[in-house]
Amino acid sequence: MAAKAHQHIYQKNFSLIGAFLVLISIMVVVALVIGYNFTSRLVENEFASKKLDVLEQTIKPYNSFFQNRIPEITSYQGFLDSSSAANYARSVFDDFPFVKTIRYDEIAIGSNPQSTTGNSMGITVKAVYEYRQVNQRIQGRRQSTGAAGIDFATMSAKFNYFLVNADTSRVPNQDEIYRTFYDVKPSKISYLNIPRREEIKQYRELQNGGRKSAVYKQNMMTFLLDVYTIKLRNTHPELYQHISIQPVVYDPLSTDNSEIRTEVALPGAFSDYKLYFRSDRSHLDNEINKHFMPTAAIVLLIYIFLVLIGWLIYRNLNVNLKLFKLQYDFINNFTHEFKTPVSVIKIAGSNLKGEGELTERQRKHYGKILDEEADKLNELMNKLLSFTQIENRSIKLNKTEVNLEEFVQKYINTFSIKYPDFNLKYRVEGVYNFYTDPVLLGSIFQNLIENAYKYSNPGQKELFISIGYEKRNIIFSFADKGIGIPKNEISNIFKKFYRIENQYNQTGSVGLGLAFCKELANFMNGDLQVKSKVNEGSEFIVTLPYEN
Numbered sequence: 119m120a121a122k123a124h125q126h127i128y129q130k131n132f133s134l135i136g137a138f139l140v141l142i143s144i145m146v147v148v149a150l151v152i153g154y155n156f157t158s159r160l161v162e163n164e165f166a167s168k169k170l171d172v173l174e175q176t177i178k179p180y181n182s183f184f185q186n187r188i189p190e191i192t193s194y195q196g197f198l199d200s201s202s203a204a205n206y207a208r209s210v211f212d213d214f215p216f217v218k219t220i221r222y223d224e225i226a227i228g229s230n231p232q233s234t235t236g237n238s239m240g241i242t243v244k245a246v247y248e249y250r251q252v253n254q255r256i257q258g259r260r261q262s263t264g265a266a267g268i269d270f271a272t273m274s275a276k277f278n279y280f281l282v283n284a285d286t287s288r289v290p291n292q293d294e295i296y297r298t299f300y301d302v303k304p305s306k307i308s309y310l311n312i313p314r315r316e317e318i319k320q321y322r323e324l325q326n327g328g329r330k331s332a333v334y335k336q337n338m339m340t341f342l343l344d345v346y347t348i349k350l351r352n353t354h355p356e357l358y359q360h361i362s363i364q365p366v367v368y369d370p371l372s373t374d375n376s377e378i379r380t381e382v383a384l385p386g387a388f389s390d391y392k393l394y395f396r397s398d399r400s401h402l403d404n405e406i407n408k409h410f411m412p413t414a415a416i417v418l419l420i421y422i423f424l425v426l427i428g429w430l431i432y433r434n435l436n437v438n439l440k441l442f443k444l445q446y447d448f449i450n451n452f453t454h455e456f457k458t459p460v461s462v463i464k465i466a467g468s469n470l471k472g473e474g475e476l477t478e479r480q481r482k483h484y485g486k487i488l489d490e491e492a493d494k495l496n497e498l499m500n501k502l503l504s505f506t507q508i509e510n511r512s513i514k515l516n517k518t519e520v521n522l523e524e525f526v527q528k529y530i531n532t533f534s535i536k537y538p539d540f541n542l543k544y545r546v547e548g549v550y551n552f553y554t555d556p557v558l559l560g561s562i563f564q565n566l567i568e569n570a571y572k573y574s575n576p577g578q579k580e581l582f583i584s585i586g587y588e589k590r591n592i593i594f595s596f597a598d599k600g601i602g603i604p605k606n607e608i609s610n611i612f613k614k615f616y617r618i619e620n621q622y623n624q625t626g627s628v629g630l631g632l633a634f635c636k637e638l639a640n641f642m643n644g645d646l647q648v649k650s651k652v653n654e655g656s657e658f659i660v661t662l663p664y665e666n
Contacts, residue, residue, distance in 0.1 A: 135432050139425065146421040150414060157410040161357070161402055162378075168354045169382045169395055172361065175351040176393065177385060183214045184307070184386060188300075188341070192311040196335035198222065200247050200258065203339075207249035208256045210341075215349075219342035221261075222247040223270055225310075228333040229324055239281070239324040241274040241336075269308045269340050272301050277310060277336075278325075286319050304390040308340040345388045356405050360396040368394065378402060463491050515642065517553045517665070522546050522585055525556065529563050530583075533571070537579070540571050544583040549592060553665040558638050562646075565631045566596045566658050573656075574600035587664060591644075594660040602652040611648070612636040635660075 187210060194202065203222040210217050224245040243263040250257045280298040284290065290298070290312070301308040313321065317334065324332065350361050366383060376399055383392045466484040469476070476484070523546055530542045570581040584595045603611060607618050614633040632646075635658075639646040643663050650656035 135428050135435070139428050142421060142424045142428075146417055149417050153413045153417065154406070154410050157413065158406050161406045161409060164354075165357050165378065165395075165397070165402065166380055168357055169380055169393065171353050172351065172358065172395075173382050173384070173393055175353050176348060177388075178351075179214055180216070180348065180386065180388070183210070183217070187213070188307065188309050188339075189312075191309055191337055191339055194311065194337055195314070196225075196311055196337050198224070198337040200245070200260070203247055203337075204249060204256055204258050207258070208251075211249075211251040211256065216343050216345065216347045217341050218250070218344045218347075220249045221269075221340040221342075222249070223338040223340070225270075225274075225336040225338055226333055227321060227324065227336055229327075239278070239321060241277065243270055269301065269306075270338065273299075273308055273310050273338055276301070281318065281321050281325055284318055284322070286315060286322065289315055302387050305343045305345060305387055306340060307343070307387050308338065311337045343387050345384065345391045348388075350393075356408075357402070358395045358397055359401050362394050362396075363391055364394040366390055366392050368392070376400075460491075460495075463488055466491075515555045516557070517555055519551055519553055520556050520559070521551055523550065525559075526563075526583060526585065529560070529567060533567050537571050539576075539579055541580040542567075542583070543581075544585070546585045548587040549585065549664070552592060554662065555642065558642060559662075562594075562635050562638050562660060565635050566660075569631055570596060570598040570600060570656075574598055590664050592662050592664045594662070595657060596660075597655065597657040599655040602654055603648065603650040603656055604652055608648060608650065612646070 190206070191198070198206070200222070203220075207220045207222075210220060223243050224247075226242050226244045228240055228242075246261040246263055247258055248261055276298050280290075280294065284294075295312060299310045299312050313336070320332065320334065345363055348363065350363070352358055352361050363384075364381075366389075378397055378399055380395045381392045382395075383389065466487045469480075469484055526544050526546065530544060533540055534542060567581060567583075571579055574580070578599045580599045582595075582597045584593075584597070586593050586595075603618065611618065611632050614630065636646045639660055639662070645661045647659045647661075648656060649659070
């Protein structure tokens with residue numbers, strides 16, 4: 119009952135381990151699902167937000183053109199001519215392919231005696247030049263002054279308004295510069311060079327009627343742009359499969375749910391256009407999986423770590439259970455092994471000391487019983503003591519020369535007398551004498567022969583012992599036709615106190631025989647192996663180093 123109770127306690131522990139494994143498995147599945155959904159939302163958010171990176175890189179040349187190259191016109195201080203304007207246009211075409219046409223307006227500012235508005239300053243176009251790039255060459259031509267058209271009218275009106283309201287005590291700020299000297303329209307930018315503060319004062323005098331004989335030069339350029347020649351820079355190909363430039367009003371009618379789309383408007387002169395992004399959902403799924411794999415790997419590593427901990431706990435409990443079972447079986451069997459001879463000795467002793475007179479035959483019979491049972495106790499104690507000494511390496515090998523024929527024949531004769539129904543045969547080939555410890559080798563023989571008889575069915579109690587020489591070793595083979603050993607038990611049979619559950623092991627075994635033989639073989643620098651098939655028999659092979 120104690121054993122059953124103890125096993126029941128371990129059963130509960132195993133159930134807790136199982137519940138622990140189920141719990142962490144559920145937690146891992148939940149974590150993977152949550153992690154995948156979070157990664158999916160993260161990638162979708164990146165699809166919506168990373169388009170700004172693509173926009174920034176795509177319009178970077180445009181921003182450089184607008185912020186750096188256009189203001190260079192001011193450095194000429196109004197003294198551009200057709201030749202220098204052509205050189206400037208050439209550098210712009212080379213660096214910014216989206217600029218298709220540049221129109222240069224040579225402007226003169228002087229007095230206007232015919233003015234009726236009180237503004238005596240006049241702004242006129244002296245010459246107009248147009249530049250294009252054709253086959254890597256600059257083509258320039260002079261046009262009529264009427265070609266300046268509405269662009270010139272717009273810029274002159276803005277410039278006049280600026281002069282009326284300008285604060286000549288300071289230079290104009292960036293907001294004033296942008297409102298006055300730039301005119302940004304779809305696919306077109308007009309720019310008037312910014313006059314110095316002294317020039318602004320002079321222009322104010324002209325407006326007020328002074329310096330009537332003075333004439334000043336200003337340069338105005340108009341750039342015609344082609345948005346479709348801008349180089350698209352897809353900095354996130356993992357998100358965007360297709361990027362195109364489309365009109366702002368472009369909105370294709372599509373019910374295709376296999377695609378995901380987004381867009382962002384272009385700035386400045388390209389404000390009538392947008393960047394249009396398209397990707398297949400499978401493309402984003404690949405990106406989601408790529409982002410998710412490290413997270414999944416970490417979660418799975420944690421899971422494996424927890425499972426490993428659970429397995430170690432299980433193994434520890436399992437080992438403890440086996441150890442408990444071995445100890446229980448050992449105590450139970452060892453008690454039985456001691457109890458039987460002790461009981462017999464006590465009965466024989468009681469009869470000997472009884473008041474009744476014993477015949478000589480009875481006295482000898484009781485004496486024989488006492489002697490035999492004392493030998494059994496002594497043999498059991500010696501086996502335990504020898505096992506301990508061998509494990510602790512506290513004994514030494516006493517090698518002598520052994521004649522194998524005589525050695526084997528001695529044990530054949532002994533067991534033939536002890537078990538008349540035991541069919542014992544042997545063969546010795548290639549070797550006859552060698553140096554070993556005959557006592558330890560005899561213990562191996564005795565245990566393996568005893569086991570062959572014990573674990574064989576009636577009528578099949580056979581054992582064949584063969585001895586041979588192989589690769590500087592002596593091989594002892596003990597082949598029986600017994601009940602055999604199950605495959606799942608072979609790794610355990612050499613463990614101390616381990617017993618296979620079968621009809622032959624119910625009583626009378628403490629699980630030391632094979633373990634003792636294994637230790638003896640190892641102590642003698644050899645080995646003990648087994649081959650077995652259930653219901654066909656077993657072969658125990660002892661390998662010892664040959665010395666002659």
